[in-house]
Amino acid sequence: DTGVSQDPRHKITKRGQNVTFRCDPISEHNRLYWYRQTLGQGPEFLTYFQNEAQLEKSRLLSDRFSAERPKGSFSTLEIQRTEQGDSAMYLCASSLGLTSDTQYFGPGTRLTVL
Amino acid sequence: AQSVSQHNHHVILSEAASLELGCNYSYGGTVNLFWYVQYPGQHLQLLLKYFSGDPLVKGIKGFEAEFIKSKFSFNLRKPSVQWSDTAEYFCAVNAHQGGKLIFGQGTELSVKP
Numbered sequence: 230d231t232g233v234s235q236d237p238r239h240k241i242t243k244r245g246q247n248v249t250f251r252c253d254p255i256s257e258h259n260r261l262y263w264y265r266q267t268l269g270q271g272p273e274f275l276t277y278f279q280n281e282a283q284l285e286k287s288r289l290l291s292d293r294f295s296a297e298r299p300k301g302s303f304s305t306l307e308i309q310r311t312e313q314g315d316s317a318m319y320l321c322a323s324s325l326g327l328t329s330d331t332q333y334f335g336p337g338t339r340l341t342v343l
Numbered sequence: 344a345q346s347v348s349q350h351n352h353h354v355i356l357s358e359a360a361s362l363e364l365g366c367n368y369s370y371g372g373t374v375n376l377f378w379y380v381q382y383p384g385q386h387l388q389l390l391l392k393y394f395s396g397d398p399l400v401k402g403i404k405g406f407e408a409e410f411i412k413s414k415f416s417f418n419l420r421k422p423s424v425q426w427s428d429t430a431e432y433f434c435a436v437n438a439h440q441g442g443k444l445i446f447g448q449g450t451e452l453s454v455k456p
Binding site for chain 1: 448
């Protein structure tokens, strides 16, 4: 499968713990996006990278959230001191980075904070 | 503010019925428009997209959408739905130069066999 992959697929954690998610984009895709989706809602943008540069961050992304894409390939999203409100599906998408291009989504990581 | 509004939260149809899902957006400048579909237990998949040119675009599985610039709309249509079309459908927009997608809240479609 050469699509976007995410790991883990599910994560259950206790409030206050730190969690880290990984996303591997489609090979040769320069842009990588993170979104968050809660039940009954559409995905909400969190941040995105062009190669290793983080180009935009949403105001939704509090100081407890940090994302990296150190070598311009895979990316990690870390949430520190998790809260129950962080429970959601975290989606990763990638695209070629052209003017008009398509974002391809991974299966997501479902986070449950107890 | 940039936003996407989908008019219907849950639509229930019988097989062979026609489908139209509404989508309106608020976004300054030239836009790209998308419909994504999420089948039960699966990840978001692209159904169709509009970048420029013919405002009537055709996607996979017999779906089509029409971009009406004057109405800021991008409605999704299918003449005859099947049980396998049961899924959640999301309309999304971004700037013509790319970047973050703004999604609507989604429409859940249930097709009765």
